[in-house]
Amino acid sequence: MRTADGTVVRARVLVNCAGLHCDRVARLAGDDPGVRIVPFRGEYYELARPELVRGLVYPVPDPAFPFLGVHLTRGIDGGVHVGPNAVPALAREGYAWSVVRPRELAGTLGWPGSWRIARRHWRYGAGELHRSVSKRAFTEAVRRLLPEVTEADLRAAPAGVRAQAVLRDGTLVDDFLIREAPRTIHVLNAPSRRRTASLPIGRRVARRALGALEALGVR
Ligand SMILES: Cc1cc2nc3c(=O)[nH]c(=O)nc-3n(C[C@H](O)[C@H](O)[C@H](O)COP(=O)(O)OP(=O)(O)OC[C@H]3O[C@@H](n4cnc5c(N)ncnc54)[C@H](O)[C@@H]3O)c2cc1C
Structure with a gap:
C-alpha cells in the first residue's frame, strides 16, 4: 500500500476503516465492496441561547431513514448544536455547496442506488434541501422541538x-457492514448510534484479522 507521501507500507492483512473513502480503498485493494459511499452533508447551527436546552432534545426516529433529522445537542463545552439536515454533498469532503469534485460526483451519479434513493425519497430530500437554503424553514423544524427558538437564535456552524x-438497490445501510477477503477486512458502515458497541466491534474486527493471519499460516 502506498500512502499519500509515497511511503510503501507492507502488511499481511489490511483493515480498511477509511470512512468517507472506505469503498474506494476496498476497490484499490482489488475487492468489490458491493456498496457505494454516497456523501450527505449535515448542516448545523449553534444556539445563541444555550440555556434553553439542558440535555438532548431528539425527535422520535423514523425507521425508514438512518437520518435522525434536526435535533438539539448540548456539548461538553455547554454550547448547543442544532441540526443536522441531510443534503447531497457534491464531493466526498464537500463541507459546503461550493465544494464540487466532478469525478466524485460522477461516481455518485453513476451508482444505480443513488437514483433509486432519489426516486424513493425525493419528497423527504426536497424538504432537506429547502431547510439548507432557507434558514426560516430550518428554524421551523427546530421550533417543532423547541417552540421558543427564533431565526435570530441560530448562528451558522461548521457542517459534517x-x-x-x-447498496445497488438503493438501500440505505443502517447497520454495521463488514466485508472480508482473504487478506483484507473492510469496515464499510459503522453507524454512530451504536458507538457504545465500538469496543466489541473493534474486538470482532481484530479477531477476524487474526483469523486471516492464521489462515495464511502466519500464527
Ligand atoms: C452530520 C453527520 C450526521 C450523522 N448522523 C448519524 C446518525 O444520525 N446516526 C448514525 O448512525 N450515524 C450518523 N453519522 C455517521 C457516523 O458519525 C459515522 O458513520 C461514523 O462516525 C463513521 O465512523 P468511521 O470510523 O467509519 O469513519 P471516520 O470516523 O470518518 O474515520 C475514518 C478515518 O479514516 C481516515 N481516512 C480516510 N481515507 C483514508 C485514506 N485513504 N488513507 C488513510 N486514512 C484515511 C480519515 O482521516 C478518518 O480518520 C453522522 C455523521 C455526520 C457527519
Whole structure:
C-alpha cells in the first residue's frame, strides 16, 4: 500500500476503516465492496441561547431513514448544536455547496442506488434541501422541538459529511457492514448510534484479522 507521501507500507492483512473513502480503498485493494459511499452533508447551527436546552432534545426516529433529522445537542463545552439536515454533498469532503469534485460526483451519479434513493425519497430530500437554503424553514423544524427558538437564535456552524453506504438497490445501510477477503477486512458502515458497541466491534474486527493471519499460516 502506498500512502499519500509515497511511503510503501507492507502488511499481511489490511483493515480498511477509511470512512468517507472506505469503498474506494476496498476497490484499490482489488475487492468489490458491493456498496457505494454516497456523501450527505449535515448542516448545523449553534444556539445563541444555550440555556434553553439542558440535555438532548431528539425527535422520535423514523425507521425508514438512518437520518435522525434536526435535533438539539448540548456539548461538553455547554454550547448547543442544532441540526443536522441531510443534503447531497457534491464531493466526498464537500463541507459546503461550493465544494464540487466532478469525478466524485460522477461516481455518485453513476451508482444505480443513488437514483433509486432519489426516486424513493425525493419528497423527504426536497424538504432537506429547502431547510439548507432557507434558514426560516430550518428554524421551523427546530421550533417543532423547541417552540421558543427564533431565526435570530441560530448562528451558522461548521457542517459534517456523513459517509452513507448505499447498496445497488438503493438501500440505505443502517447497520454495521463488514466485508472480508482473504487478506483484507473492510469496515464499510459503522453507524454512530451504536458507538457504545465500538469496543466489541473493534474486538470482532481484530479477531477476524487474526483469523486471516492464521489462515495464511502466519500464527
Ligand atoms: C452530520 C453527520 C450526521 C450523522 N448522523 C448519524 C446518525 O444520525 N446516526 C448514525 O448512525 N450515524 C450518523 N453519522 C455517521 C457516523 O458519525 C459515522 O458513520 C461514523 O462516525 C463513521 O465512523 P468511521 O470510523 O467509519 O469513519 P471516520 O470516523 O470518518 O474515520 C475514518 C478515518 O479514516 C481516515 N481516512 C480516510 N481515507 C483514508 C485514506 N485513504 N488513507 C488513510 N486514512 C484515511 C480519515 O482521516 C478518518 O480518520 C453522522 C455523521 C455526520 C457527519
